[in-house]
Amino acid sequence: MTTGARGLPMTRRTALATAGATLGGLALGGVTLTGAQDGGNQSARTYRVTVTNLTPGQPFTPPLVAAHRPDVEVFAVGDQANEPTRQLAENGNLGPLVDLAGSTNSIRGAAAGASPLVPEADPGETGLPYYDTVHLTTDASAGYLTFASMLVATNDGITGLDTVPLPEDVNESRTYYANGYDVGTERNTELFADLVPPAKTLIVGGEPEGTTESDPALAENGVIRPHPGIQGDGDLDPAVYGWREPAAMVQVERLEGLQEEFGATLRGTSEVPPVETDAMGSATFELDRDGDELDYEVSVENIENVVAAHIHCGASDANGPPGVTLFDGGPVSPDGVLAEGTITEPDDDNGCGWESLDDVVTALRGDYTYVNVHTQANPGGEVRGQIV
Template sequence: MTDTQFSTTRRTVLGLTGAGTLAALAGCLGSVTVPAQADGNGNRAARTYRVTVANLTTGQPFTPPAVVAHQPSVELFSVGDPASDAIKELAENGNLTPLGELAESLTEVRGVAVAETPLVPTELPASEMFPYTTTLELETDSSGAYLSFVSMLIGTNDGFAGLDTVPLPERVNESRSYYAASYDAGTETNTELYEDMVPPAQALYGIDSGTDGTGTSNPDLAEDGVVTPHGGIVGDGDLDPEIYGWDDPVALVQVERTA
């Protein structure tokens, strides 16, 4: 895993401005797969998993989802606690670089995989180009027996879909299914305005509001909060809750051990 790989994903995701750039997004997004790290003796006891993530919402596209295999001591996020830098940047800006840096720095993280494209509900115009579901190959070892999943809810200020520290299947051909909920990172005020959202929000909705949006955090909107279940779209800004709102769960994550 390298910072370059994660930065490339960020640039292509956040580089959208208008529907005309969607084709470029499809061609430019790259996947990131990090194989299981060697154990303390330099050996590997590799396990391979097929992880399928499906967007269950009708109006919220996801950034390319990231899945992490890790030991139980790793916690990407926790309800009631402040969001880490990795979750803050993902939830506000769709930025995967801090997540990559976290994975590199922790030997307890045993494998990471990131999808190639955003996941777009079939009800939205961009679904003609992007799928609502994707399948990833995740490599880990017997010590990395837990899975976490995160993906930004693109049409929000700091919302994300998440699954925290669930067991991976033990036996080959064993599979498990998990539902993921929506969370508010508690790091940015929920204005629900396109000018405060990442540019892909408008592009994936097929809308041109006349504002560019932003892929960086705005200090004026900073919120010193904690991770909480997301309250959804309430209609205070540019988004109609009837179109862009959702009910939990927002994602289905299916995991099968293949080897």
């Protein structure tokens, strides 16, 4: 598909430049890029898409998914890669694909994930997830799904699905497996010097190492083919960075509608690491009809000297930064409601990269947020619960 891609300034090797994710601060923020466009009398459809990294040693850029009509083709094996796909594969730059999704009427809905996806074992100890969930709202004319992410520790590899059918019925789900593809923008040197800087950090840790410049001497013909995998010709050890196909699993469910009510059960055992405490609690959230306000209530018991409570971004087995302050002003020792109110925007300059209430709600729907209640005795958190 080549229609309407405006293209963004090429920032070679930024890898996490869009979709609200930056490696340096591990800032996370899922974004719904487009909703259903002019659908006429066709009823809206909602899909939940979960992308899971199946590799032992390849990080992905935040996944981009799009619901579209059958005339859309983002990439195809044996064909020349279009510019948005080339920039994703070589630079980790989602910007041109985001632009494309917003500029062609055939793409009826698109969304980007909240975070880069690392292997489940998290060998780089990043605290990042190995799966992410996004939601799409579209109409009945969009019968197909396309997914794409960069294989970060490659010269120009992606994993993706090209035009697979969406579920037709409410509560129907489909599972797809995505292989790796070489987009052919440059030779596979497998040298850290030629890769995006996060390629090393996301798997083995340490400081980023790589380049922010393209090397014309490595240019290839741009024809997409199955990825040969990691050969061990440069700095990449196949035992560390290699993978066996499939690289990703994509689960697609058609829902009755988008979730508007959320809750969390707060326990010391949910802290990372667990905290031994008699304290417990709960949190509830409800989005108003217009989506402009998120009402909340946090209740606790058997807890002393509470100093703060937040919505954090992060998986259930990791610690993430706060994005929304729910309580700040202790120390207090309540039994009952700790805090209640209405959220209209996230905290300024929050570590999750959330810029609007829409970003917060997208993250809540993605099973990648938790409530944490902090006390004087446990400043890192005494009781915590994942928001579902």
